[in-house]
Amino acid sequence: MPEKNPFRIMTVEHYPIIQVASALSAMRVTHDIDSETLRKAVEFIRKFADRYHHEKEEKVVFEKAKKKKIGTSPVDAMEREHEMTRSRVREASELIERGDLKNAIVSLREWANFISDHIDRENHSLFPGLxxxxxxxxxxxxxxxxSRVDRELGSYEEMQELADEIFVEILSKTGNAIVEARAIPKEDRDDFVVRVANLMPENATLTVMYDEKSEELERRLKDFEIEEMKKNGVYAFKISKKT
Ligand SMILES: [Fe+2]
Ligand SMILES: [Fe+2]
Known part of the structure; x- marks a missing residue:
């Protein structure tokens, strides 16, 4: 059955973005990541986050919210944040073209951390409110x-496919991803983690930020080694394939 709630659609579109951000946020300047891979990440962000997804937010949802005469400061704040993410990506793209891959990595990592936090607030505060x-x-x-945006700018399937490709490609170089699973609503969180865990290359690890221990998740990850970490009230775990 096609999804009937626009906010649910917008929430689910965040998942491939979080997936790419997970790979990007673990990149370090010492990692040997080539310009083609970084270009692919920039292409994903521009095509699917900035155009496909943000077109729906800015031109449809936010536009209509502004006409509602409700306090729109949260919407305005989100739009300003979109601008900030765009400028990070512009910066990353220019650095790649100049051959400065190390600073491009820094810009993309900043994009990743920023967008995860932005998505967290949309999923848990703005969308439920709207x-x-x-x-x-x-x-x-x-x-x-x-549907118009889907016809003109792409599809969720394409978005997910490219996100998977980038995720695997970057992890094969970095060996790690930092998954901000707290940005994903609870009902989809375990599915998301299981999906990306099964995608990761041999010998890679995932550092998953979670807000509590989930026995159900541990059962579903029985082919993986799980190491729990708790620090300053933050709960996380590291998962790697059992050898
Ligand atoms: Fe947004
Ligand atoms: Fe969004």
């Missing part, structure tokens, strides 16, 4: 406009 403000007709209307 979901209550719009009625069924208005949501139906948003879905129609989303």
């Amino acid at each position: 979901d209550r403000v719009f009625d069924e007709n208005e949501k139906e209307n948003m879905l129609e406009e989303f």
Whole structure:
């Protein structure tokens, strides 16, 4: 059944973005990552985060929210943050073209950390709030406009496919990803972690930021070694394939 809630669609579109951000945020300047891989990451961010996904947010959801005469400062803040993410990517792209891959890595890592936090707030605060403000007709209307974006700018399947490719490619160089799973709503969090764990190359590890121990998740990751970490009230675990 096609998804009927526009906010659910927007939330799910965040997952491939978080996946790419997980790979990028573990990159270090000492990693030997070539310009083609970095270009591919920039292409993903521009095509699917900035255009495909942000077109739906800015031109459909935020636009309609502004007409609602509700306090729009959270929406304005999100738009400003989109601008900040765009400037990071512009910077990364220019650095790659100049051959300064080390600083491009730094810019992409900053993008990754910033976008994870942005998505966390949209998923857990902005979208649930806006979901209550719009009625069924208005949501139906948003879905129609989303279909236009899908026709013109890409598809979720393409987005996920490219995210998988980048994730594997970068992990084969860095051997690690830092997965900000707390940005994913609880009901999808375990599925997300299991999916990316199964994608990672041999010998790689995932550092997963989680907010509590999940026995259900441990059961689903029985082919993996899990090492728990707790520091300053933050819960995380490291997973690697059992050898
Ligand atoms: Fe956003
Ligand atoms: Fe978003």
